[in-house]
Amino acid sequence: xxxxxxxxxxxxxxxxxxxxxxxxxxxxxxxxxxxxxxxxxxxxxxxxxxxxxxxxxxxxxxxxxxxxxxxxxxxxxxxxxxxxxxxxxxxxxxxxxxxxxxxxxxxxxxxxxxxxxxxxxxxxxxxxxxxxxxxxxxxxxxxxxxxxxxxxxxxxxxxxxxxxxxxxxxxxxxxxxxxxxxxxxxxxxxxxxxxxxxxxxxxxxxxxxxxxxxxxxxxxxxxxxxxxxxxxxxxxxxxxxxxxxxxxxxxxxxxxxxxxxxxxxxxxxxxxxxxxxxxxxxxxxxxxxxxxxxxxxxxxxxxxxxxxxxxxxxxxxxxxxxxxxxxxxxxxxxxxxxxxxxxxxxxxxxxxxxxxxxxxxxxxxxxxxxxxxxxxxxxxxxxxxxxxxxxxxxxxxxxxxxxxxxxxxxxxxxxxxxxxxxxxxxxxxxxxxxxxxxxxxxxxxxxxxxxxxxxxxxxxxxxxxxxxxxxxxxxxxxxxxxxxxxxxxxxxxxxxxxxxxxxxxxxxxxxxxxxxxxxxxxxxxxxxxxxxxxxxxxxxxxxxxxxxxxxxxxxxxxxxxxxxxxxxxxxxxxxxxxxxxxxxxxxxxxxxxxxxxxxxxxxxxxxxxxxxxxxxxxxxxxxxxxxxxxxxxxxxxxxxxxxxxxxxxxxxxxxxxxxxxxxxxxxxxxxxxxxxxxxxxxxxxxxxxxxxxxxxxxxxxxxxxxxxxxxxxxxxxxxxxxxxxxxxxxxxxxxxxxxxxxxxxxxxxxxxx
Numbered sequence: 001x002x003x004x005x006x007x008x009x010x011x012x013x014x015x016x017x018x019x020x021x022x023x024x025x026x027x028x029x030x031x032x033x034x035x036x037x038x039x040x041x042x043x044x045x046x047x048x049x050x051x052x053x054x055x056x057x058x059x060x061x062x063x064x065x066x067x068x069x070x071x072x073x074x075x076x077x078x079x080x081x082x083x084x085x086x087x088x089x090x091x092x093x094x095x096x097x098x099x100x101x102x103x104x105x106x107x108x109x110x111x112x113x114x115x116x117x118x119x120x121x122x123x124x125x126x127x128x129x130x131x132x133x134x135x136x137x138x139x140x141x142x143x144x145x146x147x148x149x150x151x152x153x154x155x156x157x158x159x160x161x162x163x164x165x166x167x168x169x170x171x172x173x174x175x176x177x178x179x180x181x182x183x184x185x186x187x188x189x190x191x192x193x194x195x196x197x198x199x200x201x202x203x204x205x206x207x208x209x210x211x212x213x214x215x216x217x218x219x220x221x222x223x224x225x226x227x228x229x230x231x232x233x234x235x236x237x238x239x240x241x242x243x244x245x246x247x248x249x250x251x252x253x254x255x256x257x258x259x260x261x262x263x264x265x266x267x268x269x270x271x272x273x274x275x276x277x278x279x280x281x282x283x284x285x286x287x288x289x290x291x292x293x294x295x296x297x298x299x300x301x302x303x304x305x306x307x308x309x310x311x312x313x314x315x316x317x318x319x320x321x322x323x324x325x326x327x328x329x330x331x332x333x334x335x336x337x338x339x340x341x342x343x344x345x346x347x348x349x350x351x352x353x354x355x356x357x358x359x360x361x362x363x364x365x366x367x368x369x370x371x372x373x374x375x376x377x378x379x380x381x382x383x384x385x386x387x388x389x390x391x392x393x394x395x396x397x398x399x400x401x402x403x404x405x406x407x408x409x410x411x412x413x414x415x416x417x418x419x420x421x422x423x424x425x426x427x428x429x430x431x432x433x434x435x436x437x438x439x440x441x442x443x444x445x446x447x448x449x450x451x452x453x454x455x456x457x458x459x460x461x462x463x464x465x466x467x468x469x470x471x472x473x474x475x476x477x478x479x480x481x482x483x484x485x486x487x488x489x490x491x492x493x494x495x496x497x498x499x500x501x502x503x504x505x506x507x508x509x510x511x512x513x514x515x516x517x518x519x520x521x522x523x524x525x526x527x528x529x530x531x532x533x534x535x536x537x538x539x540x541x542x543x544x545x546x547x548x549x550x551x552x553x554x555x556x557x558x559x560x561x562x563x564x565x566x567x568x569x570x571x572x573x574x575x576x577x578x579x580x581x582x583x584x585x586x587x588x589x590x591x592x593x594x595x596x597x598x599x600x601x602x603x604x605x606x607x608x609x610x611x612x613x614x615x616x617x618x619x620x621x622x623x624x625x626x627x628x629x630x631x632x633x634x635x636x637x638x639x640x641x642x643x644x645x646x647x648x649x650x651x652x653x654x655x656x657x658x659x660x661x662x663x664x665x666x667x668x669x670x671x672x673x674x675x676x677x678x679x680x681x682x683x684x685x686x687x688x689x690x691x692x693x694x695x696x697x698x699x700x701x702x703x704x705x706x707x708x709x710x711x712x713x714x715x716x717x718x719x720x721x722x723x724x725x726x727x728x729x730x731x732x733x734x735x736x737x738x739x740x741x742x743x744x745x746x747x748x749x750x751x752x753x
Contacts, residue, residue: 675728
């Protein structure tokens, strides 16, 4: 950037929103639509999962944004929290906006931001790359560059209060504020054009007329002019440059992209259609008796896949009785999904379409030429994707005719094609579209499709099959639908493990083998969904040789498919049993070095695995030079360096004592698991175990008993490896060895060549 200063109002112009009332009207309608999808009868508002789906940000940033908005800490956003905070963030004046960014960075809500927390959040911002393509950071070297950027903000200070943060932003060339703000501007979840569509909103008793109005916000025209020091020209980040330099209007390429829209579906006059007095001809969600059963319409009753309930141990803050806490938490639960054998080889052939979320790049995207990519980019910039007549049934079973417009991720209902009166809208984030089905309404044949919005569904009708197919096509285009079977062939089962139903797959174009993890959604509660969504986002982030690679993920209303790299070597538990635990210290050190390198990578990104054990450690192949791969992030959590958790997740024999006694914990619980794994690998026994498998005895030993090294198994082992295990299994997490120290330990250094 040429100038030394950036005018704050020049950044605000990027938002292209001058009418605050119109923005709040739009956000209130989005709130009404999203909050209606809540599966909770006790609370009304937007859940975290729904918010994450709406914002479409990297999970760590969206989780922290949700936390900063959720001022009453009830796990839901009410209308004031949702509308006020988004309005303040996107069109607030300088002081309002800087407070919004500060609250986002203040993870523990104590009025201070820390150097470590800011470093982790910046690691999720996009890098600046040559081809104007935004990519998320995956190289460890980036942390050193981020450290240099943070020094410009924090100097020698480790913590900053709001007034100190404002002073630094106004006087120093700090990337922190501008890059975070511009990234949020650039990634806003709505189109400017969609807000303007609310000008003609006429619905009676709209939520926009309620008394729940956001607090006043200064008009942009009244905001004081602020000239801020520009970001460092050598910055590794891209959003500020994207906002100030990007040409937002696409160049015409000579092709008439409007042709496909000019061919309107045949319009039908519904005035002659009579009422129907029954719902029997309309879509009904099939209820399957017994939780965790695969739906009969998909499997014909022959696919025996079950998803294990993931149980969360509540925190007993008022109890200081360690023994009662141990007894209460003795059943530490396994990862949330379990694999059972498939009974029908053809069971999944009837699956239709799946939603490819977050526009994750397909494996064959690299085969698209630049012209095709450019065409797709321009196509995605068009605000109105499609519009035509559609039909719905009223509560009295009367057919009603609407002019429906698909614009960005929203759909809008008008009384006529003149679009002079907007009746309502729905946001399409997190929804799914069914295939065509024939329905009769008083002897008139119609063609129907369903849009499934979380816990609710809405049916739409057309009078020609072609019209119905076209609507489905355009809706899928809007929400990013892809057909799973356009990309992958499903083959046989892959072993047994606690990772969900896992199948071998082959990518049709590249012929590359993949592992396909299938998760059944029917029995999932909101916590389960959050864990799975978190698992996917964490895997999207990770690009490390010792962490399993995510290729794709697909979802419909019943299943989630996670496409991962195929690992033929089995898990570490199988390998150890096969070799009867006859493993040299040199090989053990090689395994643990790879494992701890992967953990260091995760910890640098704020990821806490929480379920490290041999079954969750895979071998790339069956050779002696196989790579170690960490997998199963179903219980993982992203957190800041100073944050601590208190919920009890893990597997009993490998879980740290602080989890068992309900004490807040941090990343050091993964170090404990590393110590247990190494002990188990070299001895064939667990450090804390009971011959009768009494879980309460095992839990008490974990908390109270010091680790022992019986001569039978340890007399021939080196003093260095025993020293490393002892340092991992220190009861006090603050005294336990840190991951960087682990990698530098003498035993690791001696045995790694």
